[in-house]
Amino acid sequence: MFPIAWVVVEGENYDSWSWFLGLLFDDLGIDHGYGWTLISDQQKGLEYAIKQRVPAAEHRNCARHVYVDLKKKHNGHVLKSCFWRIIRCIVESEFKRALNELAAILAGI
Structure with a gap:
């Protein structure tokens, strides 16, 4: 496990996560998330942002x-x-x- 990106934002919320994930997934060439599993903590807005950006990806909590x-x-x-x-x-x-x-x-x- 290693960090691949980080950003400073005004707060951890849906808008910040959506913006960050949009940039990250575009850079990584991830469209719908097929074949991807994302593991994260339980930050506010993150689960919904992931579902919106990569609906086919598996998302699990750490x-x-x-x-x-x-x-x-x-x-x-x-x-x-x-x-x-x-x-x-x-x-x-x-x-x-x-x-x-x-x-x-x-x-x-």
């Missing part, structure tokens, strides 16, 4: 940001360990087993 939101409601070492084990799974059966474990942990909280 795992660290998802965990931070989960941790606000449910804290604990067991939960943390289980969450990151899910993220690191590369085999579907391991993923499903870890996901069931997380569901059980959350049901017990």
Whole structure:
């Protein structure tokens, strides 16, 4: 993971994101986003700007940001360990087993 562009704007909002993504996608030659997956944090206006600029691209939230939101409601070492084990799974059966474990942990909280 490495930065490919940055910009200074008046604020993180839809207009700023739309402008920035328009320039970035034009420079990279990305039209509709087919074959692209974008991973980002949960900034205001970003999800909508991505959907408008590259509707065919997959957009997902960064795992660290998802965990931070989960941790606000449910804290604990067991939960943390289980969450990151899910993220690191590369085999579907391991993923499903870890996901069931997380569901059980959350049901017990």
